[in-house]
Amino acid sequence: MKKHQTLKQTALFGAAVALAVTAGCSNGGEEVSGKEASTANTGGKVKLELLSNKSDVTETLNKVIAKFHENNPNIEIEVNAPPNMLKVLAMRIANNDAPALFTVYPSAPSMRQPVKDGYYADLTGDKTLFSNVIPSFVDFSKTLDKNYTVPYALEGYGVTYNVDMFKELGLSIPQTYAELIQAAEKIKAAGKTPFLFPDKEYSVIRQTTAAFLGLDIPNASQLFDDVINGKQHIADNQEVRKVAQKVLDLRKYGQKDLLGTAQDNVIRDMAAGKGAMFFHGMWQAPAIKKANPNLNIDIFPFPADKAEDTKVAMQVGTALSIPKDGKNNNEAKKFMEFFATTEMAQMYADETGNISVIQGVKPNYKENKTLADYALSGKLYRAADSTWTPAMQDDFGKATQELIGGGTIDAYMKKLEDIFYNKGN
Structure with a gap:
């Protein structure tokens, strides 16, 4: 050439x-x-x-x-x-x-x-x-x-949370995914919003979902490389299907207008005390603090199913x-x-x-x-999208956004097959 x-x-x-x-x-x-x-x-x-x-x-x-x-x-x-x-x-x-x-x-x-x-x-x-x-x-x-x-x-990524709201409701930092859902249930029962999601932006959906894939699936990057190179299919992969279900389950604890909420809205609403948690990049914490210097926030790692398996996407x-x-x-x-x-x-x-x-x-x-302690002790991983092409990243984000908007997991898995399978060339 x-x-x-x-x-x-x-x-x-x-x-x-x-x-x-x-x-x-x-x-x-x-x-x-x-x-x-x-x-x-x-x-x-x-x-x-x-x-x-x-x-x-x-x-x-x-x-x-x-x-x-x-x-x-x-x-x-x-x-x-x-x-x-x-x-x-x-x-x-x-x-x-x-x-x-x-x-x-x-x-x-x-x-x-x-x-x-x-x-x-x-x-x-x-x-x-x-x-x-x-x-x-x-x-x-x-x-x-x-x-x-x-x-x-x-x-990297973590769960930014309202410390004072957690204290008010007697909540401790969740150590497992089950404990996270239990905390979300208590927050919801108290008439408050457990999670804020900026689902208007498919790029953010892609980032966070890719982080879930990397946390829940051992060697997630290798899995997607194999699919991209035509070595295996993804449409019937039960581990990916489980992550898709997690994406939907978490949205049960989100604000009403998921697809109408952008990142700036989430930062503003977190700063105003309208949400308990926000899972995204740790770089959002300074933005929230800038919007409300008096707000007491902190970040914890998104927990795995087992506490010992928790790592941070970095x-x-x-x-x-x-x-x-x-x-x-x-x-x-x-x-x-x-x-x-x-x-x-x-x-x-x-x-x-x-x-x-x-x-x-x-x-x-x-x-x-807390995220630093995890990362510097070796408890870190790369999100599953680190080797995807820009087109794959965009298409994955859009497909996951459609899932959140009312699509079925079966249709979603078929779309992932179209996006990734045998696209190595």
Whole structure:
């Protein structure tokens, strides 16, 4: 395949995944393009662009950059966090204008094609870059069995809950799925809403249902890989059917207008004390606290059928990569190494609530501490959708939304067969 054809495919792939990645942040800032935003050397100083898909942490990143600049006055770094950053990154790579540094999700489909095409620097075995990363997370952040990124922090899923409401009703944190349903029954009997669901957004439904699949089905990713490659069918899979039933059972404890409720509505209603629980990304807790600083909330892991099987769905949410032949890779690596120091990683974790994978960092962020304890002790897993294509992710979310809207499980299972079976090519 000619190089320009591959570049175009990468750009198109990035454009699609920009709307489908499992990410836990909002995007902001002005989109910049072309050579105006690229790395430049002027006046003896090196200027590096850090292209970020995490506009919600830009303020903290700039603090890290300011500290770095104190020790490296000849290296200037500017954060650029445009909307649809992954699309921008793919287009920039296609135009031979890759930024000096960029954030990525190692487990997401958006990593694989650029890696296969050879556009990201292979960092495998770089002892300097990874010397302060917890070793297990060096492996956890691999793409196609190699390290093309340095991981700094995790983000994942949990049940955000109203602590004061739980205390008022004499409820303790559920340790099993059965206990979760019992708690929901008590909340409902008290005339309150147990769960808030943003079911207007099929992308959120996809994320949370994929998390259920990963929790309840051992090697869920392998199961779907086998189906995608035509090695087995999914239409009659009883484990997947059981998860579909769980999705429906939980909605019995939700608000009245499930399909008319968006994520922003849920955050607002949780902040107003209108719901007891909300299962989604841990990054929603700061948004709820911002809406109501006086609200007492916390997060617990969604419980498995057996307490000992409970784990948390996690991905590397903060990670930095560099282009394969970037002209300022040495300077970029200096910043990557600096960001991985315990001092900088502690500040990042404390201010953003992300779970650091840097050695010596303590999980001080109150709402995410329980999830951090699980993840850092190895009780974590990837949601089942981490290797699905963007089209599969979207179709799965829409199919599950139709199920919630009144569809049958039989029809749902047939749709999953259509979405996944033998689609490896």
